[in-house]
Amino acid sequence: MTATLFLEQVVNGIILGSMYALMGAGLALIYGTMRILNFAHGEFYMLGGFFVFFLFAQQHVHPVLAVVLSTAAVALIAALVQRLTVDILLKREGWAFSTIAVTLGVSVFLQNLALALWGERFQSVPYFVEGILQVGEFRLPWQRILILAVAVAVMATMAAVLRWTRFGWAVRATAQDPEAAAVVGVPARRIHTVTFALGAALAAVAAAMLAPVFAVNPWMGLPLIIKAFVVVVLGGLGSFPGAIVGGFLLGIVEAVGITLTSSEWRDVIAFGMMIAFLWVRPWGLFGVKER
Amino acid sequence: MFAPLAPQGRAAVALLVAVLLILPLVWHDTYALHLIILSMIFGAFAVAWNFTTGYAGLKTFGHHAFFGIGAYFSALISKNLEISPWLTTPAAGLVAAAAGLVVALPVLRIRSVPHVAMVTLGFAEIVRVLLTVFRETTRGEMGLWGIPAYDGFTIPGLGEIAFNAAEKVPYYYLAAFLFLGSVYAVVRMVKSPIGLALVAIRDSQDAAESLGISLTRYKLLAFSTSAFMVGLLGAFYAHYILLLTPSSVLGLDLMIYIIGITLIGGVGTLFGPIIGAFVLTIGIEAMRGIGEYRMLIYGALIIVVVMFMPRGLVALLDRLGPRMGFGRGVALATSDDAAKAG
Numbered sequence: 001m002t003a004t005l006f007l008e009q010v011v012n013g014i015i016l017g018s019m020y021a022l023m024g025a026g027l028a029l030i031y032g033t034m035r036i037l038n039f040a041h042g043e044f045y046m047l048g049g050f051f052v053f054f055l056f057a058q059q060h061v062h063p064v065l066a067v068v069l070s071t072a073a074v075a076l077i078a079a080l081v082q083r084l085t086v087d088i089l090l091k092r093e094g095w096a097f098s099t100i101a102v103t104l105g106v107s108v109f110l111q112n113l114a115l116a117l118w119g120e121r122f123q124s125v126p127y128f129v130e131g132i133l134q135v136g137e138f139r140l141p142w143q144r145i146l147i148l149a150v151a152v153a154v155m156a157t158m159a160a161v162l163r164w165t166r167f168g169w170a171v172r173a174t175a176q177d178p179e180a181a182a183v184v185g186v187p188a189r190r191i192h193t194v195t196f197a198l199g200a201a202l203a204a205v206a207a208a209m210l211a212p213v214f215a216v217n218p219w220m221g222l223p224l225i226i227k228a229f230v231v232v233v234l235g236g237l238g239s240f241p242g243a244i245v246g247g248f249l250l251g252i253v254e255a256v257g258i259t260l261t262s263s264e265w266r267d268v269i270a271f272g273m274m275i276a277f278l279w280v281r282p283w284g285l286f287g288v289k290e291r
Numbered sequence: 292m293f294a295p296l297a298p299q300g301r302a303a304v305a306l307l308v309a310v311l312l313i314l315p316l317v318w319h320d321t322y323a324l325h326l327i328i329l330s331m332i333f334g335a336f337a338v339a340w341n342f343t344t345g346y347a348g349l350k351t352f353g354h355h356a357f358f359g360i361g362a363y364f365s366a367l368i369s370k371n372l373e374i375s376p377w378l379t380t381p382a383a384g385l386v387a388a389a390a391g392l393v394v395a396l397p398v399l400r401i402r403s404v405p406h407v408a409m410v411t412l413g414f415a416e417i418v419r420v421l422l423t424v425f426r427e428t429t430r431g432e433m434g435l436w437g438i439p440a441y442d443g444f445t446i447p448g449l450g451e452i453a454f455n456a457a458e459k460v461p462y463y464y465l466a467a468f469l470f471l472g473s474v475y476a477v478v479r480m481v482k483s484p485i486g487l488a489l490v491a492i493r494d495s496q497d498a499a500e501s502l503g504i505s506l507t508r509y510k511l512l513a514f515s516t517s518a519f520m521v522g523l524l525g526a527f528y529a530h531y532i533l534l535l536t537p538s539s540v541l542g543l544d545l546m547i548y549i550i551g552i553t554l555i556g557g558v559g560t561l562f563g564p565i566i567g568a569f570v571l572t573i574g575i576e577a578m579r580g581i582g583e584y585r586m587l588i589y590g591a592l593i594i595v596v597v598m599f600m601p602r603g604l605v606a607l608l609d610r611l612g613p614r615m616g617f618g619r620g621v622a623l624a625t626s627d628d629a630a631k632a633g
Contacts, residue, residue, distance in 0.1 A: 037405035085598060092601075096404040097350055101554055102597040104547055109590030115583050222543060226416055229409045237405060267420040271413040275397060278410045282401045 004137040009255045015144050017251015018151035019206045023224055024231030024243035025155060026202035032238035033175045033195045036086060036099040041203055041228060042221025043110035048074045048204030049216040050114055053123050063128040067208040071201050078200030081106055082193050090192070107221075114218040122215035147209045154205050155244055158198075162240060171195055175238070223267075230274040236284025245285060311467060315460045324459040326573055328531070331470035332524050334568030337552040338561075339520040342477050345559030346486060347513035348493025350404050352546055353394065353411030356418045357387040357518040359541035361525030363422060363429065366438040366535055376441050380526040387522020388515040390418075395514035399507055402496065412543070419541035435535040441465070454530075462531055469527055473520045478561060480516070489513055551593050557603030566604050 023045065030038050051070030055061040061069070085102045089095050127143045134140075162168035170191050173181040178188045206224070214220065231250055235242025250270060257269040277284065315324055340354045365383035369376045394414050398407055423431045430436075441461075443453040452461050480486050488509050491499040500506055529535055539545070548571070556567025571589075578585035596603060 031405065037408060085594060088598065094601075098597055098601065100350075100352075100404070100408060101550065102594055104550060105590050105593030105597060107590075108547060108551075108593060109587060112583060112586040112590055116587060226412070229413065233406070233409055237403070264420075264424045268417055268424070271417045271420070274413045275410060275417070278401065278406065279397050282397075282406060 002137075006259060007138060008140070009259045010252060011140060012144070013251040013253075013255025014248060015148045015251070016254070017248040018148050018155075019210055019224075019247075020227050020231050020250050021155065021244045021247025022151050022202050022206040023228035024235065024247045025158065025240055026199035027225075027228045028232050028235065028238055028240055028243035029158075029171075029195055029202070030199040031232065032240065033171060034086065034090065034099075034192055035096070035238075036090070037103070038196075038199070039100055039103040039225070040081065040106040040110065041103075041200070042223075042225030043107045043114075044074050044078055044200035044221075045203040045207040045224050046114060046216075046218060046221035047077065047110065048207030049125075049211045049220055050118055050123075051204070052208040052211045053118075053125050053216045056128075057123070057125045067205070070208050071204045074204035075197040075201040079193050079197040082196035086196065087189065087192060111218050111221070118218070120218060122217045124215050125211040127212045143212055147213070150205065150209050154202065158202070159240065159244075167194075226267075227270060230270050232284070233274045234277055234284055236286040239284065239286040242284055242286030308471065311471075312464075315463045321457075321459050324463050326576055327569075328459065328463055328466045330569045330572040331466045332528060332531075333549065333552060333572055334565045335470045335473040336521055336524050337549050337556070337564030337568050338474055338477050339517045339524075340549050341553050341558065341560075341564045342480070343513050343517040345553070346481055346493065347489040347510065349395075349398060349510060349513060350407055351394075351398070351411040351514075352408040352550075353413070353415035354517070354521055354549065355541055355543070355546040356394070356411075356415035357390060357521040358525035358528070358545065359415070359418055359422070359537070360390050361387045361522030362529035362535055362540045363435070363525075364522075365526035366435055366529040367428065369439050369530070370435075370437060373439075376439055376526070376530045380523060380530070383526035384519045384523040387525065388519035390522075391515040391518025392511055394518075395511050398514070399510055412546075415541060415543075415546070419537045422537040422541065429537070432536050432538060436533065438529055438533045438535070440533065441530055456533070466527065466531075469524060473524075474561075474565065476516075476520070481561065485509070485512065551589065553603075554593060555596050555603055557605030558601075560603070560605045562608070563603050563605040566608070570604065 023041070026044075027038060027041050030036065030041075048070050051073050052066050055066035055069055056063055085106065086099050089098045089102060092098065127141070129142045129146055131142045132139050133142055133145060160168075162171060170181070170186045171194075173184070173186050174188050174191045174195075178192075181191075182188045203224075207220075227250065231243055231246040232238075233246075234249055235244070235246030250273070253273060254266050254269055258266050261269075311327075314327070318324070336354070336358065340351070343349050343351055343354070361383040364386045365376060365379040368374055368382070369379040394411060397410050401407060401410070422429045425431075426433070441454040443451060443461075445451050454461050481489075488499065488504045491502070491504060492506060492509055496506060525540060528540065552567035552571050553564045554567070555571060556565065557563025575585055575589060578588065581588075600606060
């Protein structure tokens with residue numbers, strides 16, 4: 001193992017980590033405002049991948065437009081799903097479990113809808129940009145650099161929106177206490193729907209960027225949602241900055257871990273890290289201790 | 292809510308058990324028997340999962356780990372060490388119970404439903420990935436085959452009992468034994484002081500603890516007994532199907548299937564998971580003609596049941612014959628519902 005190869009592995013870990021961070025941040029946003037675990041998150045990711053495949057690979061739409069349209073379409077579908085299921089269940093007792101159950105149902109439904117629409121073949125999407133960056137012995141395809149740049153830009157925008165806009169204040173107020181927020185005039189229901197859609201949109205962005213690297217298929221969401229679970233556990237469930245740090249941390253630890261063992265151990269490393277974290281620090285890096 | 296079944300209800304249960312036991316003697320359709328065997332196995336699995344989730348309130352999403360551990364343990368030991376499956380099956384239950392204790396340890400420390408869901412699911416994923424990685428022993432996704440079937444034996448008066456693919460009846464009775472045994476064990480536990488303690492924990496951990504109920508002991512008990520049952524079922528499955536892959540016995544699909552069964556039948560009731568298992572297993576087979584759309588319908592069904600029938604099919608049964616008392620048990624949705632049902 002040369003130093004360059006090791007560096008390449010770490011950089012690849014950071015790039016994959018940025019995607020984990022996007023997935024985890026969406027999940028954390030949804031959990032943070034509604035306290036629900038969205039098991040359909042992987043399927044919003046999958047839909048994002050298929051929309052990009054359809055628009056960019058099949059219809060030859062410009063990649064920027066394809067990514068934007070796919071993300072918007074996933075956000076709309078997610079808003080609809082939230083209004084038809086989660087929004088109603090949140091008013092009932094036992095919602096912590098019933099929302100998980102219903103999103104599991106949505107996940108099965110969307111997977112099989114994709115199977116019926118596009119078949120079970122692995123569909124490949126061409127790179128958005130060609131070429132390889134070479135510095136000395138160090139090589140990196142521009143596509144991967146683009147992935148990282150888009151992820152950082154999207155997360156920075158999202159963080160800025162949460163921090164400085166009236167909408168962001170409303171989201172954070174609803175997260176802290178939906179009833180108190182409603183009292184001061186925050187439309188809590190609308191905030192819930194919009195955050196659910198935004199969380200799903202983050203997953204769709206991740207899928208759009210990763211589609212050229214991994215192939216697109218109806219089951220592509222499952223490995224990613226499980227990784228997103230690891231990310232939110234590391235960062236603290238419901239913490240947006242926690243998910244971002246957790247995502248990069250997971251990406252780097254996986255990359256270093258598999259250079260020391262082999263790529264088959266990637267998932268064992270990830271889940272082992274999650275269970276160890278839950279054991280010693282169940283509230284995560286950034287979460288608040290609650291029992 | 293712990294009232295025994297009404298006499299009519301008891302008679303109905305006795306009748307159903309009798310039908311179940313006589314059925315293979317009069318109906319020789321191999322395929323139908325196979326479906327009933329699977330329904331019984333998944334029904335018992337759902338009953339065991341429901342015991343931890345619906346009664347003890349520990350919402351685990353990783354019970355398929357115990358099924359897979361039981362299946363692979365029994366298959367590998369009996370195949371490689373040439374030990375009779377009759378011995379490795381109970382041993383598989385014990386191994387699964389030990390694994391249950393391991394998973395329960397981190398679960399003891401956390402109360403939030405999503406965290407419990409993620410740690411249990413994460414454990415199952417670790418088991419699945421390990422079985423895939425050690426493919427010299429397990430053959431990974433290529434499939435483990437050459438698993439020995441149960442040894443035949445002779446019953447005086449009945450003749451030779453052989454376990455092979457063509458002969459479903461011996462498997463049927465073994466599955467019925469595991470099914471009825473699991474249901475009976477759960478019924479006894481739920482109606483005993485253990486069951487009361489578990490429901491108390493589910494409804495309020497703090498209140499239960501203040502009454503001197505040891506949370507640690509009861510949670511470990513709920514997890515390990517349930518894991519034991521699921522491990523036994525997994526071992527039976529291995530020696531029945533005779534082919535294992537990590538994705539078939541350890542995939543999230545299997546867990547979702549068990550959750551679907553329980554939701555559709557009725558969470559937190561005794562009969563719900565059983566009804567759900569038969570309806571779903573046979574229903575999905577019956578829809579084979581419409582191909583991939585059946586899984587679409589299955590997903591939609593889970594959504595519809597959660598949204599509009601939170602108490603599941605058992606609620607319908609209760610409406611048909613409220614005096615039977617089938618729907619008795621503890622509804623997960625609201626205390627109001629439970630009061631109406633009880």
